[in-house]
Amino acid sequence: MRFLFVVLVFLSLSSFGQKGYADLSSPHSTVRTHLENLQPETYNDSLSAQAFNPNERTLQEAKTSAIKLKRALDGKGLYIYMDEIPKSTNYFDSTGRRHKFVLLPQFPRIFLLKNEDGNWYYSDSSIDAINVLYKETFRFGTGNLMNLLPKLGTQKVFGLYMYQYIAILILAFISTLVYKLFSFITERVIRKLLYTSGYKGETSEKYLWLLAKPASVFFIVLLLILFTPALQLPAEYAQYIITALRVMLPLFGTIILYRMVNVAAVYLNRVARKTDSTLDDQLVPLLRKALKTFVVIIGTLFILDNLEVPILPLLTGLSIGGLAFALAAQDTIKNFFGSIMIFIDKPFQVGDWVTAGDIDGTVEEVGFRSSRIRTFRNSLVYVPNAKLADSTIDNHGLRKYRRFYTQIAINYDTPPELIEVFIKGLRKIVDNHPNTRKDNYHVYFNDMAASSLNIMFYIFFEVPSWGEELKARHEILLEIAHLAKELGINFAFPTQTLHVENLPGQLSLSPTYISGSAAEKRLEDFFGKDQK
Numbered sequence: 001m002r003f004l005f006v007v008l009v010f011l012s013l014s015s016f017g018q019k020g021y022a023d024l025s026s027p028h029s030t031v032r033t034h035l036e037n038l039q040p041e042t043y044n045d046s047l048s049a050q051a052f053n054p055n056e057r058t059l060q061e062a063k064t065s066a067i068k069l070k071r072a073l074d075g076k077g078l079y080i081y082m083d084e085i086p087k088s089t090n091y092f093d094s095t096g097r098r099h100k101f102v103l104l105p106q107f108p109r110i111f112l113l114k115n116e117d118g119n120w121y122y123s124d125s126s127i128d129a130i131n132v133l134y135k136e137t138f139r140f141g142t143g144n145l146m147n148l149l150p151k152l153g154t155q156k157v158f159g160l161y162m163y164q165y166i167a168i169l170i171l172a173f174i175s176t177l178v179y180k181l182f183s184f185i186t187e188r189v190i191r192k193l194l195y196t197s198g199y200k201g202e203t204s205e206k207y208l209w210l211l212a213k214p215a216s217v218f219f220i221v222l223l224l225i226l227f228t229p230a231l232q233l234p235a236e237y238a239q240y241i242i243t244a245l246r247v248m249l250p251l252f253g254t255i256i257l258y259r260m261v262n263v264a265a266v267y268l269n270r271v272a273r274k275t276d277s278t279l280d281d282q283l284v285p286l287l288r289k290a291l292k293t294f295v296v297i298i299g300t301l302f303i304l305d306n307l308e309v310p311i312l313p314l315l316t317g318l319s320i321g322g323l324a325f326a327l328a329a330q331d332t333i334k335n336f337f338g339s340i341m342i343f344i345d346k347p348f349q350v351g352d353w354v355t356a357g358d359i360d361g362t363v364e365e366v367g368f369r370s371s372r373i374r375t376f377r378n379s380l381v382y383v384p385n386a387k388l389a390d391s392t393i394d395n396h397g398l399r400k401y402r403r404f405y406t407q408i409a410i411n412y413d414t415p416p417e418l419i420e421v422f423i424k425g426l427r428k429i430v431d432n433h434p435n436t437r438k439d440n441y442h443v444y445f446n447d448m449a450a451s452s453l454n455i456m457f458y459i460f461f462e463v464p465s466w467g468e469e470l471k472a473r474h475e476i477l478l479e480i481a482h483l484a485k486e487l488g489i490n491f492a493f494p495t496q497t498l499h500v501e502n503l504p505g506q507l508s509l510s511p512t513y514i515s516g517s518a519a520e521k522r523l524e525d526f527f528g529k530d531q532k
């Protein structure tokens with residue numbers, strides 16, 4: 001009987017030693033002791049707590065730290081590859097020059113140290129880092145769900161517990177309900193904001209839904225990221241699910257900002273239409289394209305960062321490649337900055353008639369690289385903005401007044417009195433026309449040409465475009481023609497007179513002149529009339 005009792009005691013002690021032994025001889029053994037003893041099949045939190053050196057803290061504190069770290073790792077989908085953890089008892093970190101092993105590179109504050117007794121434990125500073133990691137993983141008290149969910153069922157089916165299946169179904173139902181509700185609320189809010197801002201006729205339902213739907217999905221992804229860690233899915237599944245959610249968050253954020261650019265463009269178009277400059281109308285599409293490009297680039301960087309792709313080496317490589325690209329495409333970059341200077345200085349606007357060097361025409365469009373100018377031959381000229389920004393630009397479209405100058409030639413036999421009446425009528429025509437400048441014009445008899453008496457006609461039109469200038473010219477010239485016809489004025493044209501001095505049987509055509517004294521007498525009489 002005594003022998004049987006001794007055997008039972010020995011077997012119980014042997015079994016207790018097998019289950020209660022904590023191997024802490026290497027980083028690999030310590031991590032295995034910590035994680036394997038928190039698995040549902042081999043759960044032993046007291047044994048797992050040995051990795052946190054319960055000699056320097058209470059056993060309950062060690063248990064809490066062990067459980068928190070395990071839950072945080074599962075919640076974030078961080079899988080520990082045991083084969084990569086060193087098994088050497090004297091593992092030495094050459095960087096820190098000490099017996100130290102960092103569990104995960106992304107969390108350098110959580111590491112193991114070799115103690116004086118030769119065992120490996122989680123360091124004291126790791127305890128604080130684990131608490132921070134736990135709070136970041138389970139926000140707004142979602143960690144409390146891990147104590148409630150197992151009550152829904154702990155039977156395991158296809159690798160998951162029943163409570164996990166039930167929680168996934170509940171989460172899917174809530175996500176669908178929230179999506180519908182949030183889409184409705186977002187659409188109503190956006191419509192109200194835009195309608196109160198005066199965009200009732202400019203923003204369609206399509207625009208609103210294109211913005212509301214990704215905003216709703218973005219909100220759902222936030223909910224999933226918040227509650228998925230509490231499900232405590234197996235690490236081999238959780239790492240892919242969490243990674244997918246982390247990628248979806250910046251992806252839908254990028255889509256939202258991308259489509260918000262379109263909504264902002266509606267507002268900018270409305271503001272641009274209120275300004276006198278038509279160059280603003282060209283700036284809005286260019287600004288929209290630039291903002292979309294910027295949003296896509298920033299969104300891509302966030303997506304790569306969430307995929308744990310090293311961004312700094314990528315940016316460094318892009319900077320080197322960008323330098324090579326800049327050297328190869330320096331003309332394009334010059335044109336880009338030329339377009340910026342055009343938009344800042346505004347030397348012209350769309351629709352203006354400009355002359356820049358040998359280019360003469362109407363500006364149709366200003367782009368990031370070149371500007372389109374329609375010549376008067378109806379051809380389209382693409383001018384690099386760098387060249388256009390460096391050119392001397394004569395903007396005919398900014399003229400307030402358009403000059404019109406001509407010589408009105410009349411016959412030599414027109415009486416002086418009639419010339420004076422004709423000039424008075426010409427001035428009256430200028431005064432009566434609605435598009436002429438009244439304070440600055442000149443109409444004078446100023447030249448006696450070879451075959452005509454010339455009247456200088458120098459006026460200014462106050463019209464905005466070349467077409468209206470041509471119309472005003474037509475009206476003025478037509479009135480001059482009517483006035484000349486009414487007064488009997490004949491317009492001169494180049495003529496030649498063949499003069500034969502003497503013909504048989506006729507008087508000589510040579511003029512006879514008065515004497516000098518008679519001429520003096522007539523001169524005194526002429527100016528005497530003016531004095532009287």
